[in-house]
Amino acid sequence: MESASIPARPPRARADVVREFISRFGLIAILLILPVAYGIQDLQDEGDLSRLATNVKDGLSNGAIWALIAVGYTLVYGIIELINFAHGDLFMLGSFVSFSLIGTIGLTVNTAFVPLVFGLLLILVIAMVACGVLNTMIERVGYRPLRSAPKLAPLITAVGFSFILQNVGLLWLGGGHRGVPDLIESQEHLFTILGVPITHGDILALVVTVPLFFFMINFINLSRIGRAMRATAQDPQAARLMGINVDTTISFTFLLGGLMAGAAGLIYALYQTDVWFFAGFTAGLIAFTSAVMGGIGNLKGAILGGLIIGIVQQISDNRIGTEWTPAIVFGYLVLILVFRPQGLIGEQTREAG
Amino acid sequence: MSTLATRAKTFKPPARIGKVRTSTVVTALVIAFAVVLPFFYDSGSDFMNDATVALVYVVMALGLNIVVGFAGLLDLGYVAFFAIGAYTMGWFGSSFFSSRDIHIGVAEQLQSQPGIHVNWLIIVVLAAVFSAVMGAVLGFPTLRLRGDYIAIVTLAFGEIIGRIAVNSDEGIFGIGDFNLTNGRSGITPVDKIDIPLVDRFTTLNLRPWYWTALALALVVLFINFRLRDSRLGRAWVAVREDEVAAISMGIPTVRVKLLAYAIGAAMGGMAGTFLGSFYNTVNADQFEFSFSIFVLAMLILGGLGSIWGVVVGAIALSFINTRLIPDVLNEVPSKIGLDFDLTQLGFGIFGFLLVIMMVLRPQGLIPERRHQAELAEGIGGDETIAETRA
Numbered sequence: 001m002e003s004a005s006i007p008a009r010p011p012r013a014r015a016d017v018v019r020e021f022i023s024r025f026g027l028i029a030i031l032l033i034l035p036v037a038y039g040i041q042d043l044q045d046e047g048d049l050s051r052l053a054t055n056v057k058d059g060l061s062n063g064a065i066w067a068l069i070a071v072g073y074t075l076v077y078g079i080i081e082l083i084n085f086a087h088g089d090l091f092m093l094g095s096f097v098s099f100s101l102i103g104t105i106g107l108t109v110n111t112a113f114v115p116l117v118f119g120l121l122l123i124l125v126i127a128m129v130a131c132g133v134l135n136t137m138i139e140r141v142g143y144r145p146l147r148s149a150p151k152l153a154p155l156i157t158a159v160g161f162s163f164i165l166q167n168v169g170l171l172w173l174g175g176g177h178r179g180v181p182d183l184i185e186s187q188e189h190l191f192t193i194l195g196v197p198i199t200h201g202d203i204l205a206l207v208v209t210v211p212l213f214f215f216m217i218n219f220i221n222l223s224r225i226g227r228a229m230r231a232t233a234q235d236p237q238a239a240r241l242m243g244i245n246v247d248t249t250i251s252f253t254f255l256l257g258g259l260m261a262g263a264a265g266l267i268y269a270l271y272q273t274d275v276w277f278f279a280g281f282t283a284g285l286i287a288f289t290s291a292v293m294g295g296i297g298n299l300k301g302a303i304l305g306g307l308i309i310g311i312v313q314q315i316s317d318n319r320i321g322t323e324w325t326p327a328i329v330f331g332y333l334v335l336i337l338v339f340r341p342q343g344l345i346g347e348q349t350r351e352a353g
Numbered sequence: 354m355s356t357l358a359t360r361a362k363t364f365k366p367p368a369r370i371g372k373v374r375t376s377t378v379v380t381a382l383v384i385a386f387a388v389v390l391p392f393f394y395d396s397g398s399d400f401m402n403d404a405t406v407a408l409v410y411v412v413m414a415l416g417l418n419i420v421v422g423f424a425g426l427l428d429l430g431y432v433a434f435f436a437i438g439a440y441t442m443g444w445f446g447s448s449f450f451s452s453r454d455i456h457i458g459v460a461e462q463l464q465s466q467p468g469i470h471v472n473w474l475i476i477v478v479l480a481a482v483f484s485a486v487m488g489a490v491l492g493f494p495t496l497r498l499r500g501d502y503i504a505i506v507t508l509a510f511g512e513i514i515g516r517i518a519v520n521s522d523e524g525i526f527g528i529g530d531f532n533l534t535n536g537r538s539g540i541t542p543v544d545k546i547d548i549p550l551v552d553r554f555t556t557l558n559l560r561p562w563y564w565t566a567l568a569l570a571l572v573v574l575f576i577n578f579r580l581r582d583s584r585l586g587r588a589w590v591a592v593r594e595d596e597v598a599a600i601s602m603g604i605p606t607v608r609v610k611l612l613a614y615a616i617g618a619a620m621g622g623m624a625g626t627f628l629g630s631f632y633n634t635v636n637a638d639q640f641e642f643s644f645s646i647f648v649l650a651m652l653i654l655g656g657l658g659s660i661w662g663v664v665v666g667a668i669a670l671s672f673i674n675t676r677l678i679p680d681v682l683n684e685v686p687s688k689i690g691l692d693f694d695l696t697q698l699g700f701g702i703f704g705f706l707l708v709i710m711m712v713l714r715p716q717g718l719i720p721e722r723r724h725q726a727e728l729a730e731g732i733g734g735d736e737t738i739a740e741t742r743a
Contacts, residue, residue: 083501145712151500152427156653157711159429159646163704170697281642285512288505327516330509337506338494 027293027340030332031308034315050195055314061202061271063310064209068264069287070294070302071216072135072257078297079233079253081151085158086138088284089165090131090258094265095275096172097127099180102269109181116183120266124208128262135258136251144247162281169277180273201271208267212260213303219256220299229253233297282326286313289333295343304344387567391560399676401559405631407671408566409624412573414651414667415660416620419577421649422658422721423586424613425593426495427504429645430511433491434484434618436518436640438625441480443540443635445471460547473546473630477569480626481619488618489611496607499596511645518637539636546630562631569627573620577660580616589613590658643700647674650703653710656717665719670706674699 039052069091076084101123107116142157186201220226228249231239240246268283269275290309294301309329316325336343368375394400413435420428443449448468456464458472471479491510495503522536534540545554546565554561580586588609591599600606629635647670655666678699710717 081501083505142708142712146715149711149715152425153711153715155427155501155504156649157708159649160704160707160711163643163646163700164708167698167701167704170701175697285509292505321520323520324516327513327520330512330516333509334494334506334513337498337502341498341502 053196055318056311057196059311059314060307061205063307064205065264065268066287066290066310067303067306068260070290070306071260073288073291074296074302075253075257082154086161086165089162089280090135091261091264091283092169092280094127094131094262095269097130098123098266098269099275124266127266128259131262132255132258135254139254177274177276180269182273184270186271286329289329293336293343295345301343301345391563396558396560403675405563405566407668408570409627410671411570411664411667412624413621413648414663415573415577416617417648418652418663420613420617423589428507429504430507431648432640432644433511433514434621435625436514437484437487438480438622439629439635442476442626442629445469445476446544447540449540476626477623480622484622485615485619488614492611492614515640518640537637539634541634543630543633650707656720659719659721662717662719
């Protein structure tokens with residue numbers, strides 16, 4: 001379908017220039033408001049930027065988790081243009097799997113370093129596979145039968161699955177927050193750069209997410225099935241004519257997204273040392289915001305968006321108050337969708353017009 | 354051409370009993386049944402309570418039906434208008450702002466109490482207007498967007514309003530210290546509905562509440578029917594079916610969409626004032642995302658865009674929520690040796706319902722004719738993804 005906004009009269013040149021400027025730099029300007037304002041405040045009050053820098057560092061670690069979830073949104077949206085509402089809750093189940101396995105394997109704060117690393121690696125693999133398989137099953141049951149139905153239909157089943165997964169979590173570990181043993185002493189300072197303390201949690205986020213991102217980007221760009229995914233995203237029918245099995249490719253996309261969500265679940269459990277059945281809803285919305293911010297359908301954009309939203313969230317947590325953070329993140333979401341729906345590095349989509 | 358010919362061939366005149374259409378007779382019987390229903394139950398019984406709530410949900414569902422069913426704008430933040438209506442009730446019908454002293458058209462007992470006390474009939478109009486304005490304001494940013502982006506923006510607005518409700522007991526966004534909503538503690542007690550020339554409503558006799566809710570539901574139902582058959586209603590359906598074609602036919606889509614948001618929101622706001630007064634409290638925990646989905650599930654169950662379907666869906670889901678799950682089915686898990694509380698699962702069950710309905714019967718229990726055709730075409734046809742996506 002063509003864009004909905006058909007101009008009624010030929011636009012004036014100057015208004016066009018202004019509009020183009022706002023559309024190109026407006027989002028970046030909005031994003032810079034918070035850090036710049038608080039940076040100036042810090043310089044006046046304390047004379048250096050170490051508090052802001054610490055915020056940014058914490059934000060990047062947090063943002064790595066959002067980026068992992070956002071990758072799942074962006075892959076699925078890229079290929080079948082569906083907002084997979086259940087993805088946030090899938091991540092929540094990933095954190096629950098990790099929580100349970102930590103108990104089952106018997107990792108405690110006193111476990112020695114080498115067994116701890118191997119135990120966590122094992123948990124990482126199991127959580128990733130569990131989420132990946134679950135996501136593929138959801139696609140098979142809930143989305144594939146609706147492949148040619150009106151677009152709202154799969155979106156509504158996605159909302160339904162989101163509630164089902166939330167209730168699975170509720171039955172599994174109950175309605176309260178559950179504390180995860182602080183296996184990696186995530187808030188322990190390792191060393192300090194330029195007045196910014198680096199903690200174990202930051203290292204964990206770095207060590208898990210960076211290889212995954214490299215793997216993902218290379219996989220999508222270079223592998224055979226990655227090429228099939230890109231072809232299907234561009235034009236499913238043409239892809240089918242070229243001998244690509246579109247259904248398998250879509251299933252595989254869900255599998256990849258689920259794998260990332262599982263990894264995010266483990267990091268979240270270790271980093272926040274707290275799991276909760278409702279965490280997936282907020283996390284899902286934040287990750288979706290990240291995906292949209294980067295340009296939905298764009299893998300690198302989702303990663304960038306996740307890191308940016310992580311920083312925004314951390315600054316808001318630290319300066320304005322944790323209770324307002326969701327409102328601020330959703331406010332950003334609305335602003336992005338309204339003023340720059342294609343995101344920072346995305347292209348124009350049919351949806352956004 | 355061929356569709357016109359087949360339609361002319363298959364056209365059947367409406368069934369009649371004597372000189373009256375059968376559908377009119379059925380409608381009259383249903384309404385009469387609803388009016389006399391309270392006489393068969395104890396005036397303070399649980400059933401009356403649940404029936405009253407069900408009728409209010411009918412109002413909400415009919416409001417959402419205008420936005421989602423008629424105009425095809427998937428609104429996942431409908432709870433915002435419930436919140437706005439309920440807070441309007443709380444602000445203008447309680448002793449919450451105790452430093453003010455305003456009384457308009459309320460009974461003598463309330464005259465001596467501090468705070469703002471306004472007659473419910475005025476508050477309903479106020480809430481409808483306020484919600485309609487908010488509906489248009491929140492709908493405005495979505496005008497350029499389509500499909501699932503609208504869902505996300507409305508969802509975000511619903512969440513922002515919910516956050517404001519939870520956190521605005523000490524200033525908004527931490528600015529100032531004005532207590533706007535009293536957060537999770539909520540505004541309570543809220544004035545009872547007060548209708549001139551009728552005895553004061555009490556919590557012991559639920560019949561007047563029921564009839565008030567019924568009257569509200571009937572008014573909204575009537576408005577829905579008239580709107581559906583109006584020029585505006587046809588414009589909504591046109592926008593839903595094909596926005597580009599609608600534009601080229603000269604339909605002012607901006608105005609048409611904003612009117613859908615505004616009218617739908619007004620109905621949500623009206624229902625909100627009633628529930629605020631009926632529950633005797635307005636607190637932030639009532640306004641969660643799951644509520645929006647609960648109302649959406651009513652629409653899906655009954656059939657998107659189908660007025661009678663939505664009424665049936667609302668009543669059915671409301672009773673499933675208030676009676677079937679807590680009273681009837683709650684014993685089942687323990688009987689088969691499982692250890693959990695089924696009431697916890699309420700929303701999982703609604704989620705399941707959404708999936709099942711969408712996969713097996715997307716047109717709902719009582720489908721709207723036009724919607725059904727569209728869905729049948731979509732699923733049964735040999736279209737590929739590419740075509741539906743385009």
